[in-house]
Amino acid sequence: MLARLEAGTAVILEIELQGARQVRITMPEALLVFLAPPSWDELVRRLVGRATEAPEVIERRLATAKVELAAESEFDATVVNASVEEATEALVGLMGLSPSPR
Numbered sequence: 001m002l003a004r005l006e007a008g009t010a011v012i013l014e015i016e017l018q019g020a021r022q023v024r025i026t027m028p029e030a031l032l033v034f035l036a037p038p039s040w041d042e043l044v045r046r047l048v049g050r051a052t053e054a055p056e057v058i059e060r061r062l063a064t065a066k067v068e069l070a071a072e073s074e075f076d077a078t079v080v081n082a083s084v085e086e087a088t089e090a091l092v093g094l095m096g097l098s099p100s101p102r
Contacts, residue, residue, distance in 0.1 A: 010095050017068050020075070033094060034075035037065075038082045 004011050013023065023030050037043035043065060047058050072078060079090040 017071055032075040034072045034078045036078050036080050
């Protein structure tokens with residue numbers, strides 16, 4: 001990752017809250033983007049609708065999500081994940097890149 005950054009290549013890290021906090025400390029110039037659900041209800045609907053996890057796992061994930069949502073202000077920007085396409089477009093825009101032709 002560091003070699004790519006030194007070469008001027010944009011790097012995207014998919015990390016949890018603690019990882020983002022570490023990046024903020026070690027690389028204060030990094031742009032931290034918070035990926036948020038459209039709403040709490042939608043987050044619950046998505047997790048339950050997958051039907052791939054036990055109820056206690058969903059409860060644990062929702063508890064973690066509450067902590068993460070409360071930390072949104074620690075990030076430089078927020079992208080609402082209404083759809084993969086819209087979230088990708090917003091992220092590309094934040095990075096100052098041109099979207100690829102469709």
